[in-house]
Amino acid sequence: MTYNYPDNSGHFGQFGGIYMAETLIPAVEELRQQYLRFRDDPEFKAEFAYELKHYVGRPSPIYHAKRLSESLGGAQIYLKREDLNHTGAHKINNAIGQALLAKRMGKKRVIAETGAGMHGVATATVAARFGMECIVYMGAEDIQRQAPNVFRMKLLGATVVPVESGSKTLKDACNEAIRDWVTNVESTFYIFGTAAGPHPYPMMVRDFQCVIGNEAKVQMPEMIGRQPDAVIACVGGGSNAIGLFHPYIEVPNVQIIGVEAGGYGIASGKHAAPLTANAKVGVLHGNKVNLMQDENGQIIETHSISAGLDYPGVGPEHCLLKEIGRAQYVAINDDEAIAAFDSLCRFEGIIPALESSHALAHAIKIAPGMGKDKVLLVNLSGRGDKDMNTVAKLKGITL
Amino acid sequence: MSRIDMTFAKLKQQQRKALIPFITAGDPSQQLTVPLMHGLVAAGADVLELGVPFSDPMADGPVIQRASERALKNGMSLRGVLGMVAEFRKQDATTPVVLMGYGNPIEAMGWEIFAQRCEEVGVDGVLTVDFPPEESHEAFEHLQRHNIAPIFLLAPTTNEARIEQVAKLARGYVYYVSLKGVTGAGNLDLSAIEQKLPQLRKHIKLPIGVGFGIRDAATAKAVSKLCDGVVVGSRIVQEVENSTEQNVVANVGKLVKELRLAIDQ
Ligand SMILES: Cc1ncc(COP(=O)(O)O)c(C=O)c1O
Numbered sequence: 001m002t003y004n005y006p007d008n009s010g011h012f013g014q015f016g017g018i019y020m021a022e023t024l025i026p027a028v029e030e031l032r033q034q035y036l037r038f039r040d041d042p043e044f045k046a047e048f049a050y051e052l053k054h055y056v057g058r059p060s061p062i063y064h065a066k067r068l069s070e071s072l073g074g075a076q077i078y079l080k081r082e083d084l085n086h087t088g089a090h091k092i093n094n095a096i097g098q099a100l101l102a103k104r105m106g107k108k109r110v111i112a113e114t115g116a117g118m119h120g121v122a123t124a125t126v127a128a129r130f131g132m133e134c135i136v137y138m139g140a141e142d143i144q145r146q147a148p149n150v151f152r153m154k155l156l157g158a159t160v161v162p163v164e165s166g167s168k169t170l171k172d173a174c175n176e177a178i179r180d181w182v183t184n185v186e187s188t189f190y191i192f193g194t195a196a197g198p199h200p201y202p203m204m205v206r207d208f209q210c211v212i213g214n215e216a217k218v219q220m221p222e223m224i225g226r227q228p229d230a231v232i233a234c235v236g237g238g239s240n241a242i243g244l245f246h247p248y249i250e251v252p253n254v255q256i257i258g259v260e261a262g263g264y265g266i267a268s269g270k271h272a273a274p275l276t277a278n279a280k281v282g283v284l285h286g287n288k289v290n291l292m293q294d295e296n297g298q299i300i301e302t303h304s305i306s307a308g309l310d311y312p313g314v315g316p317e318h319c320l321l322k323e324i325g326r327a328q329y330v331a332i333n334d335d336e337a338i339a340a341f342d343s344l345c346r347f348e349g350i351i352p353a354l355e356s357s358h359a360l361a362h363a364i365k366i367a368p369g370m371g372k373d374k375v376l377l378v379n380l381s382g383r384g385d386k387d388m389n390t391v392a393k394l395k396g397i398t399l
Numbered sequence: 400m401s402r403i404d405m406t407f408a409k410l411k412q413q414q415r416k417a418l419i420p421f422i423t424a425g426d427p428s429q430q431l432t433v434p435l436m437h438g439l440v441a442a443g444a445d446v447l448e449l450g451v452p453f454s455d456p457m458a459d460g461p462v463i464q465r466a467s468e469r470a471l472k473n474g475m476s477l478r479g480v481l482g483m484v485a486e487f488r489k490q491d492a493t494t495p496v497v498l499m500g501y502g503n504p505i506e507a508m509g510w511e512i513f514a515q516r517c518e519e520v521g522v523d524g525v526l527t528v529d530f531p532p533e534e535s536h537e538a539f540e541h542l543q544r545h546n547i548a549p550i551f552l553l554a555p556t557t558n559e560a561r562i563e564q565v566a567k568l569a570r571g572y573v574y575y576v577s578l579k580g581v582t583g584a585g586n587l588d589l590s591a592i593e594q595k596l597p598q599l600r601k602h603i604k605l606p607i608g609v610g611f612g613i614r615d616a617a618t619a620k621a622v623s624k625l626c627d628g629v630v631v632g633s634r635i636v637q638e639v640e641n642s643t644e645q646n647v648v649a650n651v652g653k654l655v656k657e658l659r660l661a662i663d664q
Contacts, residue, residue: 019502023557282503
């Protein structure tokens with residue numbers, strides 16, 4: 001099997017593409033050319049590697065969650081500790097890559113959309129690090145549920161703009177960031193936070209995030225003498241997942257499992273799991289993907305306990321991986337994610353992000369049915385400090 | 400000859416410029432859209448752009464965003480918009496109607512069914528903001544088969560190679576977005592438009608309409624001197640927003656008459 005996507009026009013099979021208003025087409029084309037130019041540039045690569053090592057703290061370790069695994073009595077659960085990165089999630093890998101590119105393109109103003117706030121914090125961080133002006137768009141509802149991250153962004157010098165339109169969540173923040181970009185296209189670099197959007201973003205974000213899977217591919221044999229039986233990651237837009245999955249696509253006998261947000265359950269309709277629910281293919285935010293929509297093609301409101309997964313679409317490469325059967329996509333409901341969150345706190349002393357808790361919950365679900373010699377590698381995409389308010393509220397506690 | 404071509408040919412003969420107002424279908428109510436369309440024509444509109452509301456109008460400013468939200472709340476759908484054009488055509492067989500919006504509602508319906516329905520009800524052109532020529536091959540094929548003009552946008556950032564590409568695909572007229580920004584933005588720059596137009600004319604033999612940021616009679620008049628048609632969107636939609644169901648047709652008619660007078664002067 002040779003897997004080589006996207007094609008030159010940014011398509012992953014029928015998915016992807018560049019569905020943008022004309023004003024922005026030259027901007028994404030310039031971005032594509034500049035990215036292709038610097039991607040293989042030794043100096044760019046060296047600077048990216050340096051930042052990842054000395055600023056982010058990579059490589060992130062892999063940790064064997066022994067007590068948790070023992071309690072389940074089946075497969076061994078290993079965690080790729082992206083939560084230990086500077087700023088507390090995988091988002092920084094991509095933000096640094098794009099900031100280095102912005103610097104080379106002479107852009108002094110960066111904008112970003114954010115859901116959980118982790119990408120916003122990562123962008124605000126790199127903007128401070130490289131001396132750039134930073135504007136972050138965030139849905140008004142997400143500002144409520146991720147208040148600590150809003151404060152972090154402001155401390156870092158970013159302007160956080162609340163978005164009051166639509167469902168007041170991630171998709172609306174994206175709309176508003178695109179509106180800013182179209183207005184300030186010449187001065188501004190849009191640091192997009194996930195492996196979706198118009199070409200080259202799905203490819204570029206994936207490439208920057210592949211450090212996760214590339215490290216894991218070296219670390220697992222060092223730890224257990226072989227690759228894991230499955231790699232598991234949560235899927236919002238899909239950046240932490242594709243970062244882990246992509247290096248494993250052509251590795252035989254490694255199962256790939258993406259975990260979407262099941263919200264109140266697929267049957268309730270109140271979820272954010274377009275792949276699991278077999279959502280129709282449609283066009284939003286610059287790409288053609290499986291998209292949660294009504295019969296008239298209007299995007300429907302999603303629900304997830306985790307702001308970072310609360311998005312009606314999913315990156316095009318995941319749509320393709322599902323279509324060709326190389327990856328499997330499942331959904332984990334809010335209550336299952338919370339239970340997994342609690343388990344990791346109690347068994348391992350690690351407080352995970354609610355997004356990552358979805359991936360963990362699926363591992364917890366399938367581990368008991370597997371042999372003790374089986375190994376599941378879960379991407380612990382972020383830490384849970386930002387979720388204290390949400391979790392406390394659920395437990396009826398006011399902080 | 401298509402209704403769009405005929406309209407522009409006649410205007411050229413009369414040495415007049417096209418006035419192309421935009422309204423969002425279903426705003427302020429479904430019942431008022433067809434009366435508004437007739438009112439626009441009576442007030443001097445040459446081509447009607449009828450907005451198909453979408454849940455995520457990324458290229459629109461707050462005024463048209465709110466109109467889309469009102470229209471969707473009123474139950475407006477693409478199917479419903481096509482029904483309105485059929486209704487409009489019962490009394491008006493000559494004024495071209497262009498549907499303007501985002502691609503996903505059409506994707507959901509399917510391009511072939513959509514194009515077929517457009518032909519049946521008398522839609523003349525289709526403009527999908529988020530479908531650039533690169534992604535329009537399939538759409539183009541179906542629209543062509545049913546004699547519907549694909550209307551393309553060009554922008555201040557569009558380079559010459561892309562202008563050439565659009566020139567090959569476009570039918571009816573080409574819509575030049577006069578500024579970098581969303582609909583309803585206030586930063587119109589006349590001299591920038593004037594500088595860009597010769598580059599457009601070099602490749603585009605179709606009429607060129609200019610829109611985005613035209614706010615009053617004075618800007619409409621100034622822009623009309625530079626091109627073949629003036630598109631006015633947010634200003635009209637704002638009038639709809641500020642009116643009651645009782646006076647909306649009259650108010651919008653009055654505004655469009657003022658624009659007409661200014662352009663014809
Ligand atoms: C910790 C964490 N994990 C996962 C996600 C989901 O994004 P993606 O699917 O792009 O990895 C987010 C998004 O905010 C996040 O903060």
